[in-house]
Amino acid sequence: MTEFLQLILSGLAAGSIYALAAVGFTLLWQASQTINFAQGEFVMLPAFFVLVGMTVLGMPMWPSVLFALVVSLLILGVLFKKLIVEPMLPHGTLPLVIATIALGLLLKESVKEFYGATAQPFPPVFPQTVHQIAGVSVSMQDVGNLIVSMLVIGGLQLFLNRTRTGRCMQATAQNPQVAEILGVNIKRMVMYTFLINAALATVASVLISPIYLAKFSNGETLGVVAFTAAIVGGFNQIRGALVGGLLIGVLDNLSAVYISAQYRSAIPLILLIMILLLRPQGLLGTAEGRTV
Amino acid sequence: MLKQLLATTAAALALSAATASADVKIGSIVELSGPGAAAGVNFHDGVKMGFEEINAAGGILGEKVELLEYDSQTDPQVSRAMVQRAIDDGVYAITGTVFSSSTVVNMLVAQQAGIPQFTGSEAPSIVQKGNPYIFRTAFGSQKGMPKVAKYMAEEMGIKKVALVWANTEFGKGGYDAFIEQAKVYGFEIVADIPTEQAQTDFSADVVKAKNSGADAVFVYLTEEESARFLREAQKQSIGLPMIGETTLIGAKVIELAGDAANGAMGHVGLSADAGVPAITEMVDRFKIKYKYTPDHNAIKGYTAAWTIKCVTEQIGKFDREAFVEKMHGLTLSVEECPGILMTTSWDDTGEMSRESFFVVVEDGKQTVKAILPPN
Numbered sequence: 001m002t003e004f005l006q007l008i009l010s011g012l013a014a015g016s017i018y019a020l021a022a023v024g025f026t027l028l029w030q031a032s033q034t035i036n037f038a039q040g041e042f043v044m045l046p047a048f049f050v051l052v053g054m055t056v057l058g059m060p061m062w063p064s065v066l067f068a069l070v071v072s073l074l075i076l077g078v079l080f081k082k083l084i085v086e087p088m089l090p091h092g093t094l095p096l097v098i099a100t101i102a103l104g105l106l107l108k109e110s111v112k113e114f115y116g117a118t119a120q121p122f123p124p125v126f127p128q129t130v131h132q133i134a135g136v137s138v139s140m141q142d143v144g145n146l147i148v149s150m151l152v153i154g155g156l157q158l159f160l161n162r163t164r165t166g167r168c169m170q171a172t173a174q175n176p177q178v179a180e181i182l183g184v185n186i187k188r189m190v191m192y193t194f195l196i197n198a199a200l201a202t203v204a205s206v207l208i209s210p211i212y213l214a215k216f217s218n219g220e221t222l223g224v225v226a227f228t229a230a231i232v233g234g235f236n237q238i239r240g241a242l243v244g245g246l247l248i249g250v251l252d253n254l255s256a257v258y259i260s261a262q263y264r265s266a267i268p269l270i271l272l273i274m275i276l277l278l279r280p281q282g283l284l285g286t287a288e289g290r291t292v
Numbered sequence: 293m294l295k296q297l298l299a300t301t302a303a304a305l306a307l308s309a310a311t312a313s314a315d316v317k318i319g320s321i322v323e324l325s326g327p328g329a330a331a332g333v334n335f336h337d338g339v340k341m342g343f344e345e346i347n348a349a350g351g352i353l354g355e356k357v358e359l360l361e362y363d364s365q366t367d368p369q370v371s372r373a374m375v376q377r378a379i380d381d382g383v384y385a386i387t388g389t390v391f392s393s394s395t396v397v398n399m400l401v402a403q404q405a406g407i408p409q410f411t412g413s414e415a416p417s418i419v420q421k422g423n424p425y426i427f428r429t430a431f432g433s434q435k436g437m438p439k440v441a442k443y444m445a446e447e448m449g450i451k452k453v454a455l456v457w458a459n460t461e462f463g464k465g466g467y468d469a470f471i472e473q474a475k476v477y478g479f480e481i482v483a484d485i486p487t488e489q490a491q492t493d494f495s496a497d498v499v500k501a502k503n504s505g506a507d508a509v510f511v512y513l514t515e516e517e518s519a520r521f522l523r524e525a526q527k528q529s530i531g532l533p534m535i536g537e538t539t540l541i542g543a544k545v546i547e548l549a550g551d552a553a554n555g556a557m558g559h560v561g562l563s564a565d566a567g568v569p570a571i572t573e574m575v576d577r578f579k580i581k582y583k584y585t586p587d588h589n590a591i592k593g594y595t596a597a598w599t600i601k602c603v604t605e606q607i608g609k610f611d612r613e614a615f616v617e618k619m620h621g622l623t624l625s626v627e628e629c630p631g632i633l634m635t636t637s638w639d640d641t642g643e644m645s646r647e648s649f650f651v652v653v654e655d656g657k658q659t660v661k662a663i664l665p666p667n
Contacts (some may be wrong), residue, residue, distance in 0.1 A: 261486050
């Protein structure tokens with residue numbers, strides 16, 4: 001039983017970080033029909049901005065995280081929208097998808113070129129203490145990751161549902177033409193979505209890099225997991241992405257121990273195929289319309 | 293105009309003449325990117341430093357060495373293509389690759405072309421395929437495992453082992469070698485945990501090892517995965533000795549795992565902290581040159597460069613067949629070839645033998661607990 005609880009806890013902690021990336025994925029789709037296949041690289045990159053802040057600029061960790069957030073908002077938010085999405089979107093979804101794949105490669109290779117191909121140690125965000133509760137080793141890092149991720153996603157949900165700007169963003173996602181007629185500045189709302197995605201990627205990056213280590217290729221795994229989580233949970237719902245992320249984190253752990261360690265990475269993909277066959281809108285997604 | 297044309301032609305001719313008269317070419321084919329980059333970059337930097345020093349000392353038989361670099365991307369098929377490219381570029385010998393999964397594939401290409409190849413790989417199968425052109429720069433795991441298993445049984449009294457291994461050519465070789473030794477020393481394998489190359493999340497694996505009732509965890513993963521495993525083990529307070537063969541206690545793992553590496557122990561063929569003066573001096577020069585602490589892979593690469601020089605000078609010509617013949621059954625002493633750092637022997641299969649070390653990581657450094665004789 002303790003083994004089971006340990007696996008659930010570790011799975012939830014990892015899954016909550018996947019959920020951050022998956023939520024960003026769904027947000028971009030909702031707001032601008034952008035399927036961002038560079039999402040994994042978006043999560044990989046901010047860790048290197050933090051390391052640049054610490055090692056090149058000589059700043060302590062938290063100012064470096066702030067620096068990474070600002071740079072990410074600029075590059076992964078503003079520049080991504082202005083230089084890639086806006087010029088490509090009029091040509092349809094497929095060219096944009098291909099453009100994001102190319103962007104992912106560019107980001108990956110750039111990090112490799114400028115920072116090196118080997119993994120880099122990344123400072124832990126939470127204390128490395130462990131408490132024994134009912135036989136389960138509860139690490140502060142796992143608990144911290146879970147709490148921060150849940151707070152960020154909960155805060156985002158509140159922002160979207162309870163604030164005027166959030167509702168304007170939802171209106172833009174649901175029906176941009178009507179939203180514009182009603183006086184919503186849809187360009188600004190879409191920009192906010194890109195900024196939120198960049199911020200989510202930064203938080204995910206800072207949380208996951210102490211475990212994954214900072215490496216240029218981290219996005220390969222994260223991108224697939226985020227995409228799978230978004231599809232499994234429901235591509236048009238934040239809570240769907242949340243559930244998808246948590247489910248994959250837990251399922252990965254349980255399948256590694258109780259089914260087969262060798263086929264662990266296949267299990268989420270089998271789940272993905274089953275969901276697509278049986279419930280294509282995802283576990284919590286809705287079959288029609290789009291809401292943020 | 294004519295003057296300019298003549299000058300340009302003369303310059304081009306001079307350049308081509310310089311190229312034609314040059315240099316013996318060596319191909320460094322390593323994992324400069326991908327999951328094996330930690331090992332590959334170290335190995336390559338060691339090779340590079342070795343040949344730079346050789347060139348500074350007059351080269352090989354008076355010829356300067358031109359080191360050609362190829363990135364295998366830790367992909368066996370790419371590595372095969374890169375070996376072919378190196379052969380097309382006219383290399384005299386090849387250094388690399390480090391990852392066994394690549395070496396078992398690309399060494400066939402070098403064999404067909406009759407090019408001597410110095411690999412950093414440790415899978416036993418590499419020297420068991422009857423390839424006369426392949427030579428190790430480190431023990432195969434079938435040589436290292438008996439040493440570490442003996443230490444575990446006799447010095448630590450271990451009986452039950454959780455075995456965590458990489459499901460790759462490298463890992464399978466080590467796994468088979470360890471299982472063989474487990475039979476010899478009566479270890480009970482209470483958890484058998486295969487992992488994937490470039491795996492990032494080890495929480496399930498640590499849970500399994502922790503709850504297996506083992507006396508110790510034997511970890512046979514490559515560098516970055518070893519570091520992630522150690523970090524996760526610390527996160528879950530695994531409370532068991534973690535023992536490895538070469539990679540687990542390497543400098544890169546210690547750097548990446550930080551505090552989590554303290555207490556890890558294992559057998560290493562080469563150690564920057566071994567207290568061998570020649571290795572210490574080489575490591576100091578390496579640190580100054582590359583601004584990081586080299587691991588055993590860098591030392592392997594460095595000794596590969598010097599082996600090529602010393603053996604070529606012993607045969608007195610750039611003759612690949614004579615080189616290969618000389619290498620089989622050769623013992624190269626430090627007196628004959630200081631760059632080899634420790635006296636080393638190769639058998640007829642290309643396997644090597646020399647003294648090695650059992651080390652424990654303490655305060656972020658390897659501490660040598662025992663010097664183990666050659667086997």
